[in-house]
Amino acid sequence: MFELLKSVMSEVLQLNVDGLRPDASREDAGIDSLAVVELSLVLKQHHGMEITDDELFELATLAEIVTLMEQRKRTAA
Amino acid sequence: MTGGAAGPADRAVVCGLGYRLPERVVTNAQLCERLDATEDWIVGRTGISRRRWVEPGEATSDLAVGAGRAALESAGGGPVDAVVLATTTPDYRCPATAPDVAARLGLNGVAAFDVSAVCTGFVYGLATAAGFIAAGLAERVLLIAAEAFSTLLDPDDRTTQPIFGDGAGAVVLRRGRADEPGAVGPLVLGSDGARAELITVKAGGSRFPFRTAVPDDGSQYFQMRGREVFRQSVERMSAAATEALDAAGWELREVDRMITHQANARVSAALATRLGLRRDAAPQNIAEVGNTAAASIPVLLAQAALDGTLKAGHRVLLAAFGGGLTWGATTLTWPELEVHDA
Numbered sequence: 001m002f003e004l005l006k007s008v009m010s011e012v013l014q015l016n017v018d019g020l021r022p023d024a025s026r027e028d029a030g031i032d033s034l035a036v037v038e039l040s041l042v043l044k045q046h047h048g049m050e051i052t053d054d055e056l057f058e059l060a061t062l063a064e065i066v067t068l069m070e071q072r073k074r075t076a077a
Numbered sequence: 078m079t080g081g082a083a084g085p086a087d088r089a090v091v092c093g094l095g096y097r098l099p100e101r102v103v104t105n106a107q108l109c110e111r112l113d114a115t116e117d118w119i120v121g122r123t124g125i126s127r128r129r130w131v132e133p134g135e136a137t138s139d140l141a142v143g144a145g146r147a148a149l150e151s152a153g154g155g156p157v158d159a160v161v162l163a164t165t166t167p168d169y170r171c172p173a174t175a176p177d178v179a180a181r182l183g184l185n186g187v188a189a190f191d192v193s194a195v196c197t198g199f200v201y202g203l204a205t206a207a208g209f210i211a212a213g214l215a216e217r218v219l220l221i222a223a224e225a226f227s228t229l230l231d232p233d234d235r236t237t238q239p240i241f242g243d244g245a246g247a248v249v250l251r252r253g254r255a256d257e258p259g260a261v262g263p264l265v266l267g268s269d270g271a272r273a274e275l276i277t278v279k280a281g282g283s284r285f286p287f288r289t290a291v292p293d294d295g296s297q298y299f300q301m302r303g304r305e306v307f308r309q310s311v312e313r314m315s316a317a318a319t320e321a322l323d324a325a326g327w328e329l330r331e332v333d334r335m336i337t338h339q340a341n342a343r344v345s346a347a348l349a350t351r352l353g354l355r356r357d358a359a360p361q362n363i364a365e366v367g368n369t370a371a372a373s374i375p376v377l378l379a380q381a382a383l384d385g386t387l388k389a390g391h392r393v394l395l396a397a398f399g400g401g402l403t404w405g406a407t408t409l410t411w412p413e414l415e416v417h418d419a
Contacts, residue, residue, distance in 0.1 A: 012350055034122065037308045038347050045351060053304060 001066045001073070004047070012042050022063040029062055043069065048076045084254050089207035089218070091259040091409065093249030094416050095147020096379040097140050098129040098242075098366060105239065114235040124342020128242030128367030130227040136168045137245075141178045141223035144245035144375070148219065149182065151416055152249035158215035159188040161205050163198030163222040163371040165400075166229060167191055170281070178221065188214070195276065196338050196399025197266075198222050198371030199246070203407060204264045206250045221247040222371040229278050231298035240341065241299075242367030246375025258389065259412030263324035265317045269402040272309065275302045276400030310344050310398040315351045317406035318396040325408040329354060333391035334411075336381065338398055339363040339373040348396075360386045370399070382416045389413045 006017045015030040031039060036056040043049040049072040059065050104127045105116040120126060131140070141162055149157070160182070162175035175189035188209075194201040199222040206218035223245035230238050253260055280296040281287050291297050314337060322329060335358055337345055342363050349359045362377050369376055374395055381387035389411055396406040 014346075032122070033304050034307050034341075034343055037304055037311070038343070038350075041308070041311060041347065041351060053308060057304070 001069050002062070005062060005066055005069065008039065008042055013038055020062070022061070022066060024062050025060055026056075026062065026065065031056070033057065047073075049073055050076070083256060086252050086254050087211045088253055088255045088257075089203070089210045089250040089261045090253030090257050091248050091261065091412055091414070092251045093148045093150075093152025094247070094375065094379050094382060094414050095144050095149075095151050096244065096246040096372075096376045097143030097147060098244045098376070099131045099135060099140060101130050101132055102127055103130050108239055111232060112235040112238060114239070119239045122341075122343075123240055124361070124363055125239060125367045126364045128239075129244060131225045131243045135225070137164050137166050137223045137225045138168050138174050138178050138181070140225065140243065140245035141174065141221045141247070142181045144223060144247040144372075145178060145182050145219055145221045147417055148221070148247035148249050151414060152217075152251075155217065157184060157187060157217045157219045157249065159206070159209050159218045160184060161190065161192055161202050161218060161220045163192045163194065163202040163220070164224055165193065165195050165198065165370055166225045174223075175221075182219075184219070194371070194399060194403045195401060196340065196368070196370045196373065197397040197401070197403040197405050198399070199374045200264070200395060200397045200405030200407060201266060201403065202371075203250075203261055204266055204405070207261050207264065210250065210252050217249060217251045219247060219249055221245060222375050224370040224372045226299070226368075226370050229299040231295060234298065236303055237299055237301055240368050242369045244366060244369040244372045244376050246372045246379055248375055248378075257412075258410045259414075260409060262408035263321060264405065264407045265321045265324065266405040267313070267317065267403070269309075269313075272305075272402045273400075275306050275309065275402065276300075307341070307344060307347075309402060310340055311347045311351055313402065313404040314338070314348055314396040314398045314406070317404045318352060318394055321396070321406035321408055322394065327392060327408060331392055332358060332394045334381070334387055335359045335394045335396065336374055336377055336387075337396045339366070339377060340368055340398065379416055382411075382414060383418060387411055
């Protein structure tokens, strides 16, 4: 799931994901307050995961985002 | 007004286009002298490098007259029967700005009024002008979208101050048939007043009138809830654009150019991603002029027509989103037009 997040960050958000680790902070990884909206829209449209931008905005690290993505993937399945 | 086999001549057809920007260029570096922001932060958040602002004393009507004159020249002159001005920043709370603009353009006496739909104003204005023509009230309409949005901005608000620019764009619409190049296609319009709070200038209206003093709580300034506006703008514009394409019978892959309200470079990118449109089909000018609110679509149309990005025969999708909330979209095949640099 971390690889999926990185691919969305790279291809859709056009962020540099080289050497990015799961413990990186959301802000340091470049997911700012607008990018949480972009991420929320794409996860819903292309991956069937319902995660609001408010939820993403509350998360501090990429690992926390990945955990939420895994939860929502299970819910959707 | 019957048109035989080719259909009735009851449509609005674009036959003139012009724009006008104020002279004063304001760079990010200039804004950062006062704001708690860096140039990189502004560019990263908005995609905007510089914008044009009116000088003190310069008003919306001054820009509107310039754009209106350019559009009338582009149309080869001639009379119009109505002047419609889309603006969020009229010169005065009363009267409307359009009659003054009409008089200064030598059109005194024609129907003239303002349309208020914030950043969707141009698309609402297209619908208004098309309605005048369809109802037999006008043969030709001058539609101007003009904004001096800088006059609404809180000088200390880094989330709004860098975003907006001033400017005006205008089109002349004439009576014609649906199958002609330049004919405005099916229009999709909508609103969501339940989310009015997302984009506001609260003070100075009838709810909170200015009596003796201007309030000092920020309510006299433009305020926007950025993250929610971002989401709404992408979702509403993509839905309206899809609906307008369906109504026109066009496939997305047939769209040569998508000209959208220039809200923020990242909104435009997210919109292209969501629709599945290649990004080079969605020209932008926001880096140089900022978000000029209602004026952004006609200013971008004029600049894209001038630099060759937009060519006769291109299938064009227009989409806008703004305060209200309001949104709208339509289609047209780009006509042969003579556009002059402002």
